[in-house]
Amino acid sequence: MKSHFLHMLLYATLVAxxxxxxxxxxxxGRLRLAGTIWLVMVVGALLLAYLMFPFPE
Amino acid sequence: MAGQRDExxxxxxxxELQRTLGAVAAGWALPGLGHVLLGRxxxxxxxxxxxxxxxxxxxxxxxxxxxxxxxxPFLTGLQVIANLGVGPxxxxxxxxxxxxxxxxxxxxxAPDAREIGExxxxxxxxxxxxxxxxxxxxxxxxxxxxxxxxxxLGRRRGVxx
Numbered sequence: 001m002k003s004h005f006l007h008m009l010l011y012a013t014l015v016a017x018x019x020x021x022x023x024x025x026x027x028x029g030r031l032r033l034a035g036t037i038w039l040v041m042v043v044g045a046l047l048l049a050y051l052m053f054p055f056p057e
Numbered sequence: 058m059a060g061q062r063d064e065x066x067x068x069x070x071x072x073e074l075q076r077t078l079g080a081v082a083a084g085w086a087l088p089g090l091g092h093v094l095l096g097r098x099x100x101x102x103x104x105x106x107x108x109x110x111x112x113x114x115x116x117x118x119x120x121x122x123x124x125x126x127x128x129x130p131f132l133t134g135l136q137v138i139a140n141l142g143v144g145p146x147x148x149x150x151x152x153x154x155x156x157x158x159x160x161x162x163x164x165x166x167a168p169d170a171r172e173i174g175e176x177x178x179x180x181x182x183x184x185x186x187x188x189x190x191x192x193x194x195x196x197x198x199x200x201x202x203x204x205x206x207x208x209x210l211g212r213r214r215g216v217x218x
Contacts, residue, residue, distance in 0.1 A: 001185075001188075002184065014107055014111055015195065017107060018104070018107050018199055021100065021103060022202065
């Protein structure tokens with residue numbers, strides 16, 4: 001798989017699930033933390049990419 | 058009477074410590090197993106699944122199996138530690154990739170230096186190696202974190218929300 005975007009989604013999902021289960025003991029807490037981590041990773045990366053867009057390589 | 062009780066508690070404490078240390082060692086040797094040995098089957102299967110998936114993805118994407126390089130000893134040393142986090146699976150992967158369990162870049166005069174160096178560079182140049190390397194390091198670092206979790210569970214510590 002060469003798609004950077006798909007790798008980012010897969011990686012964020014694995015990491016978010018891992019930390020959600022590791023750091024919280026309730027299902028609700030796990031979902032909240034995993035969701036927050038996933039959103040920060042994915043949306044943060046897209047936002048950073050958008051901010052860097054005007055700069056040349 | 059009190060002395061007997063203290064002795065009994067001490068024995069229990071030692072037994073519990075041995076059990077926890079055994080689970081930590083098992084968790085390093087086979088990611089997920091440490092939790093299973095402590096009776097946390099679902100947790101062990103989930104964590105094992107995540108770590109093994111990361112490791113498999115890393116190997117499938119030409120992830121760099123780090124070699125300690127004398128030119129950058131600190132950084133490459135940390136990379137090796139991250140790789141070693143998954144336990145013996147890393148050694149098996151090195152045998153499959155380099156032909157032997159090698160952890161440092163061999164000196165130029167070593168007989169296998171050229172072959173190992175070329176294999177290392179070929180994998181690093183692969184278009185997907187950056188993904189693979191991230192997965193491999195993540196698998197190792199996650200498993201190292203899990204060892205602390207196993208320790209906490211074994212010592213009945215760690216209250217979480």
